[in-house]
Amino acid sequence: MLSKLVTLGRGADVRRMGIAGSVVLAFACAGGCSESGNKDADAVGGDSQGTGNSGPENNGAGNNGDDSGGADQVVGDRRVPFSPANDRAFAEYFVEHHKMAVEMAEHVIARGENAATKDMATRMRQVQTAEIATLEGALKALDSEKAPSAMPKDPHADAEMKHMEGMSGAELDKMFLLDMVTHHATALPTTHRALPTLKRADLKKLAEEMFEAQGREIGEMRKMLTEMGVKDSGEDLAPADKARADFGLVGDRRIPMTPENDVAFIDFFVPHHEMAIEMADQVIARGADPQVKAMATMMRDVQAAEVVTMRSVREMATGKADPAPMPADSHADQEMAEMKKMSGAELDRMFLLEMITHHAGALPVTHRAVPHVTNDKLRSLTAEMFNAQATEIGMMRQMLDAMPAN
DSSP: OHHHHHHHTOSHHHIIIIIHHHHHHHHHTTTOOOOOOOTTOSOOOSOOOOBOSSSBOOTTOSSSOOOOOSSOOSEEETTSOOOOOSHHHHHHHHHHHHHHHHHHHHHHHHHBOOHHHHHHHHHHHHHHHHHHHHHHHHHHHHOTTSOOOOOOOOHHHHHHHHHHTTOOHHHHHHHHHHHHHHHHHHHHHHHHHHGGGOOSHHHHHHHHHHHHHHHHHHHHHHHHHHHTTOOSOOOOOSOOOTTOTTOSSEEETTSOOOOOSHHHHHHHHHHHHHHHHHHHHHHHHHBOOHHHHHHHHHHHHHHHHHHHHHHHHHHHHHSOOOOOOOOOOHHHHHHHHHHTTOOHHHHHHHHHHHHHHHHHHHHHHHHHHTTTOOOHHHHHHHHHHHHHHHHHHHHHHHHHHHSOOO
């Protein structure tokens, strides 16, 4: 059965048609059945404080993983996820992040149509309202006299929130799920990388819970969208002003990048895919779990084919196939070095953690790419990548939850 899954997993069209679901079935049956360039731009420091599946950290690769590096840099290459440097930076970021999620949830609770979507929105509003209280309490305890740091304006998010105010029914349900998938996705790399810098026990616990819960919810929301027949990735509704803060590879890394054209999309995703392929190669060679290895093989083959497509489009458009090189990323560099020393179950776990955060970094970019990406092949990729990688995040979270704690 495993070899069949690996063979079927080749090619973006196969993945779009549901091969990811086949890996879930194989995973479920595993227990017994009858027949997923700025130098040191990443930026955090501190001791690793990740968690295992349900307990203390194990070898730096628990549910949330760990991070290391130098001082935080807010402005940098957006292919490197934002890493809060300390408790205050983490709390400030997530107070505003959660407030936006609560506002989105309130729209669908009030005017949505689908009962399951409204139930999920109600649950999210309750959880994130409580988390805001924890975050604001931490900020007050940290420094009650210091004014909060200003968060950057995000033209894409502002336009979507304004548009959502006038929506209702099934149209609002769809927009809420698409936007909340991407909103959750921006949280995963930030919690993953922040954990070792956090000193307060309440914030550590919150980061762990957010990483686990929001990974699961991304998979749930993608399933809801599939059941609604939604196959696209959404689109950017803001005017295409060249001075937009979310345009460009380099900018404030608290704002997801919106590709302003085909080349910007390719220059983000070719190096991003190549990093995923390198991670997949490690677990294919030395991993233990056959389902993790099958998922890694599928990801490697699909993303390698997508790289070929993107390089071809870039060469036709510019005469050059190669994008700007990926910037140095102290977190990714250290994790890759550690991964190359690992094997067996330890490597399986680390691969899943790192690939969840890697996939999460892709979702907002594919969501924002249309209408700025105009090449037909690239527009198809936005939907294929968004749908598959959101599904795979949920699958990988399930795999981690099923792994025994070390």
